[in-house]
Amino acid sequence: MLVEQRYATAPQQVPSMSTDDLRRHYLVEDLFADDEVRAVHSHHDRVVLVGALPRTGPLGLPGFAEIRAERFFDRREAGIVNVGGPGTVTVDGTEHRLEPTACLYVGRGAEEVVFASDDESAPAAFYLFSAPAHTAYPTTLVEPGGGTVRELGDPLTSNRRTLTQYIHENGVRSCQVVMGVTALHPGSMWNTMPAHTHERRMEVYLYFGLPEDARVVHLLGEPTETRHLVVADRQAVISPPWSVHSGVGTAAYSFVWAMAGENQAFDDMDPHPAAALR
C-alpha cells in the first residue's frame, strides 16, 4: 500500500500553474474506492489524509512505509468522519459506531484500527485527517451534531450553513487536529464568505453530500491572486496556510474541514472581504 506524496508549495508557484498543475497539487480526486484504504501525505504540516471504504468486508489501517511507522498511530493522532452509510471503527478491540457525519478522535498510541460497514448496499466511507502528535489524548466519539454548533451566514447571501466543531479547543482535545463538519442549508451555496487565511495552520476541505452531476467551484491561492478548482463529491482540497479556501456549489452540499499546525484557536483567522479578492 502506497501513500501519495504531495509536496508543499509556495504562493509564488500559483500564477504559472495550469489547470492540471493546480489539480495535481491541491485536489485529491480519488481518496475513496470500494474495499480500499488510500492515503495522501501533504507536506504542509505533515498531514496524512486517508479514505477507507469497506464495502464487502472490514478493512484494517496499515502502517505506511512512507511515514516509517510500524503502526499508523505510533507518532500520530487523527480525526475520522464517516461521510457514507452507517459503520464502525474498532480501535484496539473497542467498537465505535459511527452514524453518517459522526466523528471519532483517535489518540496517539492506538495499535489496531479496523473499519467496517453495516450494509454493503450503503457502505460507510471513513475520512481520516491525521497530524503528528506529541502526546496521547483519549480516543473519543462525537455523535452527529454533538459538538459545538454555530449557525452562520444568511439565506439572502446564499450562505446559510450549520457548522459543527467536533475536535477543538473547547471540545474533544487533540495535539494539533481541529475538525468539524459544515452543512449548507437547502438553497444556500456559498461556504466561507468572507474568505480567510490562517498562516499558522493548513486546512483541508472534503466535500460530500453533493449530487453526482453537481460541482463546487473552490477558490484557492493568495487573496489577491486567486484560482479555482472544479470539485466533485468526495473530493478533497488541500489548502496551504497562505491560501484562501472558499467555494460555491451548483447544489447544496456538506464538507469536512480539518486543520493542523500551530494554534488551535478557531477564530484565529484573517478575513479577506470579497472586495479585497482578486
Ligand SMILES: O=C[C@H](O)[C@@H](O)CC(=O)C(=O)O
Ligand atoms: O478555519 C475554518 C474553516 O475554514 C471552516 O471551519 C470554515 C467553515 O466551515 C465555514 O465557513 O463554513
Ligand SMILES: [Zn+2]
Ligand atoms: Zn479556514
